Amino acid sequence: MSAEIQPHAAAKARILVVDDSRVIRKAISKILGDEFDLIEAEDGEVGWERLLEDDTIQVVIADVEMPRLDGYSLICRIRASDEARIREAPVIIITGANDDETKERALACGATDFIVKPLDSTQLLMRARAHAKLDQTTRKLAETTVALEEQAAADPLTQLHSRRYFMQRGQQDLSHAKRHGNPVAVIRVDIDNFRAVYRKHGDQMCDEILVWLAKIFTAASRAEDTVARVGGGEFAVIVPSSGRREAMVLCERLRAAADEKPFTHNGVSIPVTISLGLAVFGHDQADTMEQLMGLAVQRLTQVKAEGGNRIGGPAEEAPPDLARQPPAPWRGAEPAAEVSIPELTLEEAFMEQPDMEKSLQMLAGGDGGELVPYLPDLMTRIIPLLEFGNKKLDLGLGFAIESLKAKIQGRK
Numbered sequence: 001m002s003a004e005i006q007p008h009a010a011a012k013a014r015i016l017v018v019d020d021s022r023v024i025r026k027a028i029s030k031i032l033g034d035e036f037d038l039i040e041a042e043d044g045e046v047g048w049e050r051l052l053e054d055d056t057i058q059v060v061i062a063d064v065e066m067p068r069l070d071g072y073s074l075i076c077r078i079r080a081s082d083e084a085r086i087r088e089a090p091v092i093i094i095t096g097a098n099d100d101e102t103k104e105r106a107l108a109c110g111a112t113d114f115i116v117k118p119l120d121s122t123q124l125l126m127r128a129r130a131h132a133k134l135d136q137t138t139r140k141l142a143e144t145t146v147a148l149e150e151q152a153a154a155d156p157l158t159q160l161h162s163r164r165y166f167m168q169r170g171q172q173d174l175s176h177a178k179r180h181g182n183p184v185a186v187i188r189v190d191i192d193n194f195r196a197v198y199r200k201h202g203d204q205m206c207d208e209i210l211v212w213l214a215k216i217f218t219a220a221s222r223a224e225d226t227v228a229r230v231g232g233g234e235f236a237v238i239v240p241s242s243g244r245r246e247a248m249v250l251c252e253r254l255r256a257a258a259d260e261k262p263f264t265h266n267g268v269s270i271p272v273t274i275s276l277g278l279a280v281f282g283h284d285q286a287d288t289m290e291q292l293m294g295l296a297v298q299r300l301t302q303v304k305a306e307g308g309n310r311i312g313g314p315a316e317e318a319p320p321d322l323a324r325q326p327p328a329p330w331r332g333a334e335p336a337a338e339v340s341i342p343e344l345t346l347e348e349a350f351m352e353q354p355d356m357e358k359s360l361q362m363l364a365g366g367d368g369g370e371l372v373p374y375l376p377d378l379m380t381r382i383i384p385l386l387e388f389g390n391k392k393l394d395l396g397l398g399f400a401i402e403s404l405k406a407k408i409q410g411r412k
Contacts, residue, residue, distance in 0.1 A: 012035070012036055012037040013036050013037070013058050013059070013132035013135075013136075014036070014037045014038075014039065014054070014056045014057050014058055015032060015036045015037070015038050015039070015057070015058065015059045015060070015061060015128060015132070016038075016039050016040075016041065016047060016050055016051060016054075016057045016059070016060045016061070017029070017038055017039065017040050017041070017061045017062075018040075018041045018043070018044060018046075018047035018060065018061065018062040018063065018066070018071075018074065019040075019041075019042075019061075019062065019063040019066070019094065020042050020043055020063065020065075020066045020067060021063065022042075024063065024094070024119075025040050025042075027119055028061060028119070028124070031119065031121045031124050031125060032124065032125065032128055035125070035128075035129075036128060036132070039054065039057065043066045043067050043068045043069060044062070044066050044068060044069025044070055044071065044073060044074040045068040045069045046068075047060070047062065047069075047074060048069065048074060048077060048078075051078070051086055051089070052086070055085055057089065058089065058090075058131075058132050058135040058136065059089065059090050059091075059092065059128060059131045059132050059135060060074075060078065060089055060090070060091045060092070061091075061092045061094065061115070061128070062074055062075070062091060062092070062093060062094065063093075063094045064093060064094070064095060064102055064106065067403065068403070068406060071093055071106065072105060072106060072109050072305050073301065073302075073305045074091075075091050075093070075106060075109040075110050075111055076109045076110065076301045076302075076304045076305045077298075077301045078091060078110070079109065079110035079190075079195075079304075080188070080190060080234075080277075080297045080300050080301045080304065081297070082230075082293060082294075082297065084231075087231065088135070089135060090112040090113065090131035090132075090134060090135055091110065091111050091112050091113075092111075092112060092113045092114065092115055092127055092128070092131065093106045093111045093113070093114050093115070094114075094115050094116075094117060094119075095114050095115070095116055095117070096116070096117055099116075107196060108192075108193050108196065108308075109304065109305065110195055112131060113127055113131065115127065153165040155228070155229040157207055157210060157211065157229070158210055158211055158213075158214035158229050159214065160214050160217070160218070160227050160228050160229045160235070161226055161227065161228035161229075162228060162229070163228060163229075163230040163231070163236075165226075165228065166226060166228035166230060166236055166238070167289055169226045169238060170186065170226070170238050170289040170292075170293075171289055173226070173238055173240045174281060174288070174289055174292075176240070177240065177241075177281055177282070178281075181282075182240070182241050182282070183241065183242060183243040183244075183280055183281060183282040183283065184238065184239065184240045184241070184242070184280070184281045184282070185238070185239040185242050185243070185244070185246075185247035185250075185278060185279070185280045185281075186236065186237070186238055186239075186278070186279050186280075186281075186289070186292040186293055186296050187236060187237040187238075187239065187247065187250070187251060187254075187276055187277070187278050187296060188230075188234070188235075188236050188276065188277045188293065188296040188297050188300045189217070189234070189235040189236065189237070189254065189274050189275070189276050189300075190233060190234050190235075190274065190275050190276075190300060190304060191209070191213070191233035191234075191272065191273075191274055192272075192273045192274060192275055192304065192308035192309060193308070194206070194232065194233030197209070197270065197272075201268070201270065205265065205268070205270070206233075208263070208265050209263050209270065209272060210229070210233070212263050212272075213235070213258060213272070213274070214227075214229065214235075216254070216257045216258060217235060217237070217254060219257075220250070220253045220254050220257050221237060221239075221250065221254075222239075224240055224241075225237055225238060225239050225240070225250075226238040236293070236296075237250070237254075242280075243280060243282065243283065244278075244280050244283050244313065244314050247278055247280060247313070248278065248311065248313055251276045251278055251311045251313065252311065254274065254276065255273075255274055255275075255276060255309065255310070255311060258272055258273060258274045259272075259273050259274075259309060273308055273309035274308075274309070275300055275303045275304045275308045275309060275310060275311075275312075276300060276303070276310075276311045276312065276313075277295075277296040277297055277298065277299035277300025277301070277302075277303065277311075277312045277313070278296060278299060278311065278312065278313035278314065279291075279292040279293070279295035279296040279299070279313075279314075280292075280313075280314060283314050284314060299312030299313060300312055302407075310372075315374060315375070315376045315377050356378065356381060356382075359374070359378055376408050379404070379408050380405075380408055383401065383404070383405060383408075386401050386404075387401060
């Protein structure tokens, strides 16, 4: 009997259900359990671990409000994954009735579909079937596409380097950096809300946007930098012989160039912004290209969850004994003398860590923007005060403080 059942069970599509409510998980299991193989997770972090471990998961169903890692951050982390099977997985979000704000934010992060509470068994079953079938088709197409793309050193659409070349070149640059005691930076770049742009404007317009951004990135980078397209609306840059400060300047240069004016084509104008995540060998605890890319993606995911059009990078300066070299003149930009690091306002903002009193004065004076690189450390300093006040005043903020600590730690 069991021998007959086993093949049938193995053929079931596997769905990951992420919800901190045992009642909701049980209700979903009752609706989908006969037709699908369900895996449960009680919060976003556990759900993410399940997704990393199990490459047979085809659909994710997740709540929005969860401890440790909420639904928005889980979606962003999924969409920023380097693995295509994770990045392209359908994500169905469970929302409250008439909750337009939740839907809009989840859609901006990359949600595929929505199920409104209270759960409608027919709707949930139909959505699960449709997305499981779509995932199967997408995986087959992705396998063929990846096989073809990996054979080439250049992306055929943008003419930037391919993902395969990028990783190979990154290993070379990293080996050189280790031998000579130099830093090397890795930047991951995503187009904000690219899925929404695709749904509204289609393939051809999105292809034009990708080509347009590729030209911007090439013009803003140095000759020795490696710029690649590593996914649909995803790019990456290797910045050799550059520490945190130099790489942050490049990140801001890329972000500002994309945000300077909207993309226009055939009379259509589309505002395009990008988010960036930065990791630096010699500064961060990362010794391989995979680790650097993973850390850059983690920081990228965080800033996307915060609204996008911003940079996520290391909050502190690199060790003083690490060799640094000033960046070479930028291709397509001003003469080198006009873009030297000491003359940039952004660079000046990174020169000295402000104390708490100075930070408050800067906020009062309307200069809060200059505090952004230091926010994780500044907020970490005030946590003991929050904990003490919560204990003495009985404010009931224990969970909120723990969540804040976890999110701040993720930014470091």
